[in-house]
Amino acid sequence: MKFLRVLVVPVLLLFLGCSGSEDQTPAHPPRTVVTVFEGQSTSDPGIEDLINALVAKTLPDLELRWEVMGWGEKFEALVHAKFASGEVPDIMIGKAQDVATYVPSGNLAPLNGELLQAVQPEALPSVTLDNQAYGLPYNAFFQGVLYDKALFRREGLSVPKTAAEMRDLVARLRAKGIVPFAGNLLENWYVGNIFMQFAIGELLGRSPGWGDRFRAGRVSFADSKELARCFSQVKLIFDNTWSDAVSIDSTECDQRFSQGKAAMYVTGSWTLHNVNAMDRHLDLGIFPFPNAAGDARLIFEPNITFMKSSKATNPEAVDRVLRVIFENTDLASRISEFTKTSSLLTVKVPEEPLLIQEDLDLYRKESRIVDATLGNSQLIWSFQAQVANRLQDWIQGKIRLADVTGWADRNRSLSAP
DSSP: OOEEEEOOOOOOEEOOSSTTOOOOEESSOOOEEEEEEEEEOTTOTTHHHHHHHHHHHHOTTEEEEEEEEETTTTHHHHHHHHHHHTOOOSEEEEOTTHHHHHGGGTOBOOOOHHHHTTBOGGGSGGGEETTEEOOEEOEEEEEEEEEEHHHHHHHTOOOOOSHHHHHHHHHHHHHTTOOOEEOOSSOHHHHHHHHHHHHIIIIITTOTTHHHHHHTTSSOTTTOHHHHHHHHHHHHHHHSSOTTGGGOOHHHHHHHHHTTSOSEEEEEGGGHHHHHHHOTTOOEEEEOOOOTTSOOOEEEEEOSEEEEBTTOSOHHHHHHHHHHHHHOHHHHHHHHHHHTOEEOBSSOOOOOOOTTHHHHHHHHHTTOEEETHHHHTTSOHHHHHHHHHHHHHHHTTSSOHHHHHHHHHHTGGGGOO
């Protein structure tokens, strides 16, 4: 559900002269309005209040006017509708993967060097086309398998390295009466997310040109052995989670996992936003979901990403807003703590270690990190979501797997920006 938030700052009127005077002048001139359209991840609601407070304090001549909705709730469709109507927001906040989708429309402005210097260099390739950056990534999630370290120690279990080891681990957990995975089949975005995690690990992260070959008709979903393994991994999750997974949402899933009702959870670090609120004493770790080759990597995903409209009536005002946001370390620290994300700013940001920080540091040290853009730029989110819709039906036995792959192959043109 989308909603509109407008920051209203009281204006003090000064009355000069005698009480009968009609010449009453506002203390401040009218403020310049900068419009913002934000697609939020599940951990993000509330960051607009933090940004509003900063802008009101540091740029009193500007007013941010917000329209906010969930990123997975047809955000992309509404952005395109705004493009078509000419009502392009001055600032759009989405994900790094959105840049490749929106640049061809001509509605995103290239960003200048001063702004780009505020972002860590490793985050910029995800928003760069033809050597020009069109987005400013602000923070990042990590995706993989959250797991209960205390449970693994107690039961003498090891982190699996290969897909075969994962299947053996699942069998051991079931034999002990432990639910292997937390999972919800109710939400399309979750099914799409785990499918893409598997696709990056098995195929797209290893073959950067696969998407182009797919659209050229040289490869297909139906004939891909790698994608067949991805489908089986999606089914592995839902064959080994709670029986009511079809009717619970991510919040319920987070809560059950935090209560120790499952050993593992294929998800992203955004889940820590809810898990932390429920129990701050959990001993959690994270590892990449194993692939067949045994060389899977944790997935790094730039999340909150600011994009500037090429149609902005006051581009200088937009730049001022962006500079204030990207230069303020207190704001970055508060958003990092609030969303349980890692800052992508070049300035040093005080950050509280995440519950999974030890493992994150280890995989970074071993260079076992892959950018989600390797997958998302090959098969865009709207296409992933359509595939996920059909996977939901397949898992419940409503359609055949051939119906899923057949749809993808017939509609391969929809996978490109």
